[in-house]
Amino acid sequence: TQLLEQSPQFLSIQEGENLTVYCNSSSVFSSLQWYRQEPGEGPVLLVTVVTGGEVKKLKRLTFQFGDARKDSSLHITAAQPGDTGLYLCAGERFNKFYFGSGTKLNVKP
């Protein structure tokens, strides 16, 4: 059973489109992280959000932590083929990290 559920699981869009990935749980987390992973490699940290309601921006990526610290979203504006990859959220509880089910994004040129 996954502690964190991500949706959608797969997303295939055209270059230039916007998209949002959701990460939901019934549990409260001390912090939440978003990672991007390429095949055969370890995940690379994109952002950490700590405060409920917090919004962080990283160029075309906008991350939001839910007010109750149970959910988060990742919004990508004007997606590019270089954004293709597996996006993972991870919630931290009691110094352990639990990963979401993952969203496989494919951006077509």
Place this chain on the structure above:
Amino acid sequence: GAVVSQHPSRVICKSGTSVKIECRSLDFQATTMFWYRQFPKKSLMLMATSNEGSKATYEQGVEKDKFLINHASLTLSTLTVTSAHPEDSSFYICSAGGRSYNEQFFGPGTRLTVL
């Protein structure tokens, strides 16, 4: 930035043999290291938390006698898959905890294939 290495990057072994995977923090000391397992096209599953100088804490459903973890120093943790079977084939990834409680740095992963 913090760098974590894993060795080997790929290993193929026969069923019944044991395989040791090393995880090293190269430029910082890590009191805590984490071991994850990832099946193809799936997310990472936390297997255990490794603390330097003490026994590892295993997640529910992970056999501690099957997956032996040793964290002998502040820069090295090892995972040994004992008596490996084809169902143990997976991508094993370690991470090292940073100074902050919500910080972890990932290794590049080890692809294990058991024939």
